[in-house]
Amino acid sequence: MSKGCFITFEGIDGSGKSTQARLLAEALPGSILTREPGGSPGAEEIRRLLVEGDPDRWSAETEILLFTAARRDHLEKTILPALEARKTVISDRFADSTRVYQGATRGDLRDVVDSLHAQMIGREPDLTFIVDMDPDIALTRGLARQSGEDRFEDMGQGFQARLRQGFLDLAQEFPDRCHLIDGNRSIQAIAADILSVAQARI
Ligand code: ADP
Ligand code: TYD
Numbered sequence: 001m002s003k004g005c006f007i008t009f010e011g012i013d014g015s016g017k018s019t020q021a022r023l024l025a026e027a028l029p030g031s032i033l034t035r036e037p038g039g040s041p042g043a044e045e046i047r048r049l050l051v052e053g054d055p056d057r058w059s060a061e062t063e064i065l066l067f068t069a070a071r072r073d074h075l076e077k078t079i080l081p082a083l084e085a086r087k088t089v090i091s092d093r094f095a096d097s098t099r100v101y102q103g104a105t106r107g108d109l110r111d112v113v114d115s116l117h118a119q120m121i122g123r124e125p126d127l128t129f130i131v132d133m134d135p136d137i138a139l140t141r142g143l144a145r146q147s148g149e150d151r152f153e154d155m156g157q158g159f160q161a162r163l164r165q166g167f168l169d170l171a172q173e174f175p176d177r178c179h180l181i182d183g184n185r186s187i188q189a190i191a192a193d194i195l196s197v198a199q200a201r202i
Contacts, residue, residue, distance in 0.1 A: 004087045007129070008096065010129070011132065011133060015138050024198060031088035035093060037070045037071075039078050042073040043071070046069055099114075104169070126201065130178055131181045131190070135157060135164055139160055
């Protein structure tokens with residue numbers, strides 16, 4: 001078993017997860033901040049294939065394979081070595097994103113996601129913050145960034161609403177590790193809430 005604490009942030013695009021992941025990392029000295037898809041040199045290469053280009057570039061099945069390949073490299077090269085060194089690892093997205101985006105929202109592929117996860121990843125976070133947010137507000141925030149990584153945002157409003165419900169369902173499915181966070185507050189209020197839950201767990 002690894003020794004550090006593994007914390008993940010999940011939620012729809014533009015919910016404020018990256019902001020909160022960064023603030024938590026700043027508040028926890030010695031922690032490492034990472035992200036998915038990406039987080040290791042190989043996984044960052046796979047990220048570009050996933051987040052850029054046409055919304056129907058990949059089928060949901062192909063996406064599951066690419067996200068899982070990226071995650072496996074991220075786990076081997078970044079997450080597990082840091083946990084072994086007793087560091088707190090904070091990841092902006094992890095396997096719950098695949099459960100919701102590919103498993104629940106782009107078709108009923110949850111069984112495929114779960115079996116691949118069991119074979120290739122086999123690791124859950126110790127603590128997951130699900131930042132909940134009105135999709136209308138989140139989408140405006142996300143697209144306003146104009147990052148050029150808008151392939152998923154470009155899938156539209158109905159898609160974002162289904163994603164939100166998918167994350168709420170996940171919070172009920174894994175109540176021990178998942179904390180639902182109301183993202184419709186000031187950045188500071190949300191960060192204070194998250195820090196107190198994290199400190200209690202670490
Ligand atoms: P995500 O990682 O979930 O896509 P980000 O953290 O990148 O979201 O935030 C998206 C945009 O919204 C950024 O411009 C960020 O500054 C802004 N933002 C984040 N949290 C809040 C908040 N609580 N209130 C208002 N704006 C926010
Ligand atoms: P991310 O960079 O976190 O986007 P954002 O900051 O806009 O939330 O993630 C890129 C996109 O990849 C995002 O739209 C969610 C999607 N994604 C999946 O569909 N499945 C996954 O397993 C992961 C990790 C991300």
